[in-house]
Amino acid sequence: MLQSIDVGPTDPILMLLAQYHADPNPEKIDLGIGVYRDHKGRTPILKAVKQAEAHLLKHEQSKAYLGPAGDPTFNTLVTKLLLDDQLTREPALSETLCTLQTPGGTGALRVAGDLIAHANPHATLWLSNPPWVTHRPIFSSAGLQLGYYRYFDPIKRSLDFEGMKEDLRDAAPGDVVVIQVAGHNPCGCDLNLQQWEELSSLMLDLNLTPLLDLAYHGLCTGLESDLLGLRVIQRHHQEWLLTYSASKTFGIYFERTGALIIHCKDKAVTQDVRQEALNLICGNYYMPPGHGASIVTTILESEELNQQWRKELNKARLRISDCRKLLTDSLNGTTAWHYRFLNHQRGMFSYLGLSETQLSELREQHSLYIGTGGRINVAGINEKNVGRVCEALKAVQRQTGG
Ligand SMILES: Cc1ncc(COP(=O)(O)O)c(C=O)c1O
Known part of the structure; x- marks a missing residue:
């Protein structure tokens, strides 16, 4: 064989x-x-990571299975770190959100891909041209058909926003658009506020779902300003997905730590989507690794470590x-x-x-x-x-x- x-x-x-x-x-x-x-x-x-690990060494009580959604405290803290306060504080709004801890941003992208393929097997997933090289194998392995939108103009060596919009007009209703939120890999060109607004209304007009990929949070313009695009999408769209990588932001690459956040139209849909995402995870890696998420949780829960981490990230x-x-x-x-x-x-x-x-x-x-x-x-x-x-x-x- x-x-x-x-x-x-x-x-x-x-x-x-x-x-x-x-x-x-x-x-x-x-x-x-x-x-x-x-x-x-x-x-x-990072010093904040070392200190968090020292804390864990002393206080961690168990390494028992966590379940396919990962650590609920990690999920809550990451959601709060990334999303608008209003969305996480109001119970009615948070009922339309679902966060799952994943093995890195790559794991989050793959779960998102599996979920899209399950929900709409005919969807085309649109990637930037050039894409992050690993986007292609992740989504192809999930069985999705891929399309490409122009993103980088090789002559002007800058963002080709007009080309991007023109290509996305060829997308069919129900297609998904992968957009990197900040620090585009490989081009280093990001959308500005006006472009995010324009793109958002184009996606709404064409009935396209945004899948935001955030892998360089805090390493571009700052922890809050790097979320500009996410804020626009949060404000206007009912259905969106966000994949988050903690690898660079916390410097914990081989700990494989990330999250998938999904926002749905209402509570009932969110419950179904969450359950199916958990089923897909069970059929794949069963549950995410714990150590990286424990580090991030320890840092975000401690005022002192949180400050230390922000200082180190800003320096980087x-x-x-x-x-x-x-x-x-x-x-x-x-x-x-x-x-x-x-x-x-x-x-x-x-x-x-x-x-x-x-x-x-x-x-x-x-x-x-x-x-x-x-x-x-x-x-x-x-x-x-x-x-x-x-x-x-x-x-x-x-x-x-x-
Ligand atoms: C654009 C983009 N998305 C996602 C990832 C996934 O990161 P990881 O799986 O290491 O957390 C990366 C890593 O290089 C990336 O560049």
Whole structure:
């Protein structure tokens, strides 16, 4: 049976990581994998997380099964962190909300995909072009048909909002639109308030359901301002889904911590949707891992740890914008002109728009590892490597003349 297995393509990010690890050059630079890095290139554990773990070590009483919805306290705290106060405080409103703890943002996306495929097997799920590379396999595995809307204009190197609206007009009623809330991966271009309002009314007119993906909360413009798009959708839509990743925001990547929040029209629908989501989870991973959620819960429940975490997150956010400036200030001549758009983008990623030839040249000649299409993790740039990054970018630009 297994001898003739049909092998699909390897995840490009994991492939890049393997190539990076295999490179013997001690000066190699990884701008590919999407983890936050400090000025020394490390992905540190936050002090707030360490303190929360120390607290758990002392006070945790049991590791018994939690159930498919995960920890109810985690679910309540994450809902409060993300949603408008009014929605979480008023019992009538909160009855139309359902939050489930998931294994990372990826787990939340997959449960959302399974739920959509179950509720409307004919729905097309619309992804940005370019999408986060993992969106495609997650939703295809859920059996959904995929469509793409223009998002990034490779010539202007900015958001193509007109293209986005034009493409979404081809969607059929009942289709779902995946929109990243803040720090778009891979482009670093987000919608502004007016664009969110316009997109929201377009989706209402066309009867499309928004599926918001939030993986960089607090790392773009701030914990509250990164939720701008979510607030617009909350205000105007009765039916929406939100997938949340705690991986970057709390720096707990391998703890696999996230949540799926679903808002439905009324209480009865919410109860049915919740029950079916739990059934789908039982048929998949049964229940989410507990440790990451316990860390987040401990931090959000403690005034002191909450403040500490906010301080550390803000520092990381400011470092990311400093990294953009460091890169653009260090480039000169035509290369500086070519990459000036980097300063207008936000979050951990930017999209350099590099060809496969340029990317392999960067890997083979300069030991510089950059993701598909030229996605760079801006946080990977530091004082020590910025000179070599600039030289390498200049060299591939010279060779291809573009
Ligand atoms: C846009 C986007 N969504 C979701 C995720 C999922 O994050 P995780 O599963 O690591 O929590 C990521 C991670 O890179 C992402 O970039």
